[in-house]
Amino acid sequence: MSKSLDSPVPPPVLAAAQARRSHSKVTEDAPSTAELERLLGAAGRVADHSALHPWRVIALRGEARARLGRALADAAGLHGSGAASLAAKPMRAPLLIAVVSSPQPSHKVAEWEQEAVASGVAHMLSLLLHEAGWGVMWRTGPHTRSKAVAAMHGLAPGEKLLGWLYVGGIPDRLGSSHDKRAPLEHRLSTLES
Numbered sequence: 001m002s003k004s005l006d007s008p009v010p011p012p013v014l015a016a017a018q019a020r021r022s023h024s025k026v027t028e029d030a031p032s033t034a035e036l037e038r039l040l041g042a043a044g045r046v047a048d049h050s051a052l053h054p055w056r057v058i059a060l061r062g063e064a065r066a067r068l069g070r071a072l073a074d075a076a077g078l079h080g081s082g083a084a085s086l087a088a089k090p091m092r093a094p095l096l097i098a099v100v101s102s103p104q105p106s107h108k109v110a111e112w113e114q115e116a117v118a119s120g121v122a123h124m125l126s127l128l129l130h131e132a133g134w135g136v137m138w139r140t141g142p143h144t145r146s147k148a149v150a151a152m153h154g155l156a157p158g159e160k161l162l163g164w165l166y167v168g169g170i171p172d173r174l175g176s177s178h179d180k181r182a183p184l185e186h187r188l189s190t191l192e193s
C-alpha cells in the first residue's frame with residue numbers, strides 16, 4: 001500500500017470519491033455560473049485522447065427547465081396529465097447541466113473514445129460539485145436522444161446528449177442511501193501470464 005493511502009488523513013481525491021453519493025432530492029439553492037466555470041475548468045482536465053475537447057455542457061435554469069419538460073412530453077407523444085407529469089421532471093432541481101458529447105473529426109480517435117471523454121468530464125464535475133457541498137444526480141431517460149430534446153438544446157448535427165446533472169442544495173434531512181454496488185472482488189481481476 002502506498003504511504004499516502006495508509007496515512008490517518010486520506011488524500012483528498014480518495015476521500016471525495018469515497019464520500020460521493022447522489023441526491024435525488026435537492027433544494028432551490030444552486031451554484032453560480034462563476035462557481036460552475038471554476039469546477040468545470042478542473043473537470044475538463046480529464047484525460048482526452050489527442051486533446052479534441054469533444055464535449056460541452058449547457059446549464060439550464062429557470063424557464064429553460066420548463067422548455068425541456070415540454071420537449072420531453074413532445075418526444076413521448078403525451079398529452080394531458082401524462083404530459084404534465086413528465087414535463088414537471090426537470091423542475092426537480094434549480095440547475096440542470098446537460099452534458100453534450102460533441103465528437104470532433106479525427107482519423108485516430110474513434111467516436112466511442114470521444115464519448116468516454118465527455119462521460120469522464122460529467123463524472124468528474126459531479127464529484128467536484130458534491131465535494132463543494134452541492135447535491136447532484138445524473139439523470140437520463142428514454143427521450144434523452146430524441147429530436148425534440150436535441151432541438152430544445154440547440155445541438156449541432158452529430159452532437160448527442162449524455163443526460164443531465166440535476167444540481168441543487170443538499171436538504172437538511174437526507175434520504176437514505178443504499179450502496180447497491182457489487183463487491184469489488186467481482187470487478188477486479190488480474191492477468192499475470
Ligand SMILES: Cc1cc2nc3c(=O)[nH]c(=O)nc-3n(C[C@H](O)[C@H](O)[C@H](O)COP(=O)(O)O)c2cc1C
Pocket residue numbers: 020021022023137138139140141162163177
Ligand atoms: C449515465 C447515467 C445515467 C443515469 N440516469 C439515471 C436516471 O435517469 N434515473 C435515476 O434514478 N438514476 C440515474 N442514474 C444513477 C444515479 O445518478 C445514481 O448514480 C444511482 O442512483 C446510484 O446512486 P449513487 O450515485 O449515490 O451511488 C444515472 C447514472 C448515470 C451514470
